[in-house]
Amino acid sequence: MNGHESESTHSDDVSIFSSHISTEILTQTENLMKQYFWLFILCITSLLYSSQVVAQEHILIVVTNNTEVQATIDGKDSTIAGGYTLSEVTQAYDVFIKSGFMVDFISPDGGQTQYEPEEKLSDLDKAFIKNPEIMARLKNTLSPKQINASEYNAIYFAGGKTLWDFPDNTELASLTASIYEQGGVVGAICHGPGALLNVKLSNGDRLIEGKNISSFTNLEEHLFSKAAKFYPFTLQDELTRLGAKYQEAPPLFDQSVVDGRLVTGQNPLSTYSVAENMMELMGKTPPQRPWDQLSFTVGVVQNAVQHGKTKTYQFIDSHDSDSLLDERLLAELSIYGSRGYMGKEVQNKGIPLLEIASELIPNNPQILEELARIHYKNGDIKQAEQYLAKSLTIDPDSETANELKHEMEQ
Numbered sequence: 001m002n003g004h005e006s007e008s009t010h011s012d013d014v015s016i017f018s019s020h021i022s023t024e025i026l027t028q029t030e031n032l033m034k035q036y037f038w039l040f041i042l043c044i045t046s047l048l049y050s051s052q053v054v055a056q057e058h059i060l061i062v063v064t065n066n067t068e069v070q071a072t073i074d075g076k077d078s079t080i081a082g083g084y085t086l087s088e089v090t091q092a093y094d095v096f097i098k099s100g101f102m103v104d105f106i107s108p109d110g111g112q113t114q115y116e117p118e119e120k121l122s123d124l125d126k127a128f129i130k131n132p133e134i135m136a137r138l139k140n141t142l143s144p145k146q147i148n149a150s151e152y153n154a155i156y157f158a159g160g161k162t163l164w165d166f167p168d169n170t171e172l173a174s175l176t177a178s179i180y181e182q183g184g185v186v187g188a189i190c191h192g193p194g195a196l197l198n199v200k201l202s203n204g205d206r207l208i209e210g211k212n213i214s215s216f217t218n219l220e221e222h223l224f225s226k227a228a229k230f231y232p233f234t235l236q237d238e239l240t241r242l243g244a245k246y247q248e249a250p251p252l253f254d255q256s257v258v259d260g261r262l263v264t265g266q267n268p269l270s271t272y273s274v275a276e277n278m279m280e281l282m283g284k285t286p287p288q289r290p291w292d293q294l295s296f297t298v299g300v301v302q303n304a305v306q307h308g309k310t311k312t313y314q315f316i317d318s319h320d321s322d323s324l325l326d327e328r329l330l331a332e333l334s335i336y337g338s339r340g341y342m343g344k345e346v347q348n349k350g351i352p353l354l355e356i357a358s359e360l361i362p363n364n365p366q367i368l369e370e371l372a373r374i375h376y377k378n379g380d381i382k383q384a385e386q387y388l389a390k391s392l393t394i395d396p397d398s399e400t401a402n403e404l405k406h407e408m409e410q
Contacts, residue, residue: 060152094124187264189270213257251267297330376388
């Protein structure tokens with residue numbers, strides 16, 4: 001072997017060795033890159049997921065600290081228990097939890113809170129107050145100063161005796177503005193919108209200014225409130241005075257008003273709608289709501305007044321109407337509504353409302369008598385006579401029906 005051959009062979013060996021080393025290094029490097037690449041992706045995904053949980057999975061429910069208020073009972077001024085309206089907490093809490101959210105309870109001052117005495121508790125209410133963990137948190141609520149707004153996606157104000165401690169709490173107002181301006185949802189029900197009166201955004205504007213808003217109405221205060229005489233103001237008047245576009249539905253009707261990320265409801269029967277609308281704004285599908293006799297029966301009246309006979313029977317057919325319909329309540333709402341006690345909207349639909357009620361409760365003489373009275377007042381004597389005859393067939397001794405018959409015969 002000559003020198004050139006030896007040199008060439010050595011060069012080839014080095015080349016092969018270098019190639020082998022290079023391949024090994026490249027393979028190891030490639031494996032390391034793959035390993036760390038997937039570790040990097042895993043870390044990023046984990047960080048994104050954890051921040052999403054914080055941003056999307058926490059809601060505040062705000063309740064009043066009021067424990068007693070002045071009221072008028074049987075014409076006499078007295079004192080009654082204050083507190084939050086239980087159903088406005090239990091129903092919203094039910095929707096929020098079933099939609100996958102964590103819920104924290106706060107009050108203007110923090111600490112002790114109580115619910116208003118209820119005449120009739122639903123099964124949901126009973127289960128709620130028997131839950132020791134939930135009630136312990138409501139007996140020791142957080143205060144606004146303990147809350148980091150960035151950790152919450154929404155805030156919801158329950159009603160009750162709130163008008164004495166919600167409106168002027170500056171820390172609560174500041175917390176609400178912060179949640180709203182970071183893209184969160186603000187919800188309030190019944191007297192809960194009192195908390196929104198003095199919420200000002202960073203540009204100095206009131207949150208409610210120019211917004212479509214609902215709350216417990218002046219007419220509902222007149223019909224149902226024992227404490228209205230002692231309110232510092234009525235919500236309908238104050239919201240309107242401060243620039244809100246007030247939306248009023250007939251008393252007891254389920255009304256939830258959505259304006260951007262602000263959701264407000266008129267009364268306790270609107271609670272599910274407010275909570276459901278809040279969930280929809282946050283990209284959730286709310287759970288199917290339960291119905292009880294009160295909500296279903298008022299729903300029948302609302303559909304009859306606002307949507308007509310076809311929609312009303314579609315609503316009835318979609319529920320177990322035999323167990324849910326409160327016939328006495330339907331008769332009372334139909335009769336009083338047709339007489340104007342529930343406002344002009346219901347009164348103007350008095351005849352179709354009473355006709356539906358008479359079909360659902362065919363042997364109710366008061367409904368038939370009321371139909372006779374309205375037709376007689378409208379000059380439709382033949383229809384009036386037919387309805388009155390049916391009423392007297394069922395209850396021939398009715399004093400008011402016989403008085404109407406005597407008036408019609410003259």
